[in-house]
Structures are given as C-alpha cells and as structure tokens.
Amino acid sequence: MTVTVSKGLIRRLLALSAIVMLVPQVSAQEPAAVSATSPESEIQQFCTNIADAARDQRYLLQKQELEKLQLDVDQRISVLESRKAEYEDWLARRNDFLVRAEAGLVDIFKTMKADAAAPQLEEMNLEVAAAIIMKLPARQSGLVLSEMEPQKAGMIATIISSASDPNTSKEPS
Known part of the structure; x- marks a missing residue:
C-alpha cells in the first residue's frame, strides 16, 4: 500500500505537531511567570499597599507639629x-505721679515771686515751663513772662498760643 502524501500536507502535519507540542510548554510557563514577580513589581506593590498608611502618618506628624506651634504661639501671647x-500699670502710675507732681509744681510757682520764678522757668524744658505758666493766674503769668529773657518768653508764648489753637491736633499722627 502506497500512500502518496503531498508536500503541503506534510508541512501542515509538521506545523500542527509542533504547535501541539508547544502548547503544553507555554501553558506550563504562564503560571510560573505570574508567580515569580520581579523585585521592581514587588516594590511597586509594597509602596501601593503602604501609601495610605504613610499619608496618614505624615498627616499625623504635621498635625502634631502644628499643635506644638500653636502651643508656642499661645504661650508667647x-x-x-x-x-x-x-x-x-506702670504707665497709669507714671501718669498719676506726673499729675500730682505737676499740681505740686504749679502750687510752688504760685507762691513764688515773678523775679524768682522767671530764671528757674527759663532753665526748664520750654514745654514744661509753658504748661506751668498756663496754670498760673493770668496776672502772675504776665509778671513771670516779663521777667524772662525776651527770646525765651516769646518761645513760651508761642507754645501757649499753639496749645490753645483749635486747628492743632491733640492726637499725634
């Protein structure tokens, strides 16, 4: 019995047998490829798994730092x-002292004669001297100013007049 087989048929049979032999090998390798993961994919999977926990920890650390800063700010406040x-308190005591001292100083100058008070007022700060002269009775103020050097008396009179000027601001700007 002679079987004639064409070349095309033989090729097809060989190709089919090669495929049949390779299929079990490919299917056997696939599970091995899936189970054996590369180190990079393990790292990626690890990072993915801990990302939420790391974010939560970072937020917790930031919250603790903010609470610490808030406590520091509260202490400084x-x-x-x-x-x-x-x-x-110090300012109130100082102002009270100045009011009492000024009242006492005015009383001292009220009892002095104009020729004795004038040289002393000339040596004082011009603003203080002007304040004292303003609180003296008008007649005594005139006598004291007449006993002073004309230049200083003029400067004191200028200070007194500017203090009574309604256009002068009472609040420093």
Whole structure:
C-alpha cells in the first residue's frame, strides 16, 4: 500500500505537531511567570499597599507639629499680655505721679515771686515751663513772662498760643 502524501500536507502535519507540542510548554510557563514577580513589581506593590498608611502618618506628624506651634504661639501671647498689663500699670502710675507732681509744681510757682520764678522757668524744658505758666493766674503769668529773657518768653508764648489753637491736633499722627 502506497500512500502518496503531498508536500503541503506534510508541512501542515509538521506545523500542527509542533504547535501541539508547544502548547503544553507555554501553558506550563504562564503560571510560573505570574508567580515569580520581579523585585521592581514587588516594590511597586509594597509602596501601593503602604501609601495610605504613610499619608496618614505624615498627616499625623504635621498635625502634631502644628499643635506644638500653636502651643508656642499661645504661650508667647500669654507672655505679651502679661507684659502689656505690667506696662499699662506702670504707665497709669507714671501718669498719676506726673499729675500730682505737676499740681505740686504749679502750687510752688504760685507762691513764688515773678523775679524768682522767671530764671528757674527759663532753665526748664520750654514745654514744661509753658504748661506751668498756663496754670498760673493770668496776672502772675504776665509778671513771670516779663521777667524772662525776651527770646525765651516769646518761645513760651508761642507754645501757649499753639496749645490753645483749635486747628492743632491733640492726637499725634
């Protein structure tokens, strides 16, 4: 019995047998490829798995830092408020002292004669001297100014007149 097989048929049979032999090998390799992961993919998977936990931890650390900063700011505010209270107390005592001292000083100059008061007022700060002269009775103020050097008396009179000027601002700008 002679079987004649064409060349095309033989080629097809060989190709089919090669495919049949390769299919089990390919299917056997696929699970191995899936189970054996590369180090890079393991790292990627690890990073993906811990990303939420790392973000939460970072937020927690930031929150703790902000709370610490807030506590520091609150402490500084407390110190500033206590210093402000001390300063306001000191300022109130100083102003009270100045009012009493000024009243006593005016009383001293009220009892002095004009020729004795004038040289002393000339040596004082011109603004203080002007304030004292303004509080003296008008007759005594005139006598004291007449006993002073004309230049200083003129400067004091200028200060007094500017103090009574309604266009002069009472608040420093």
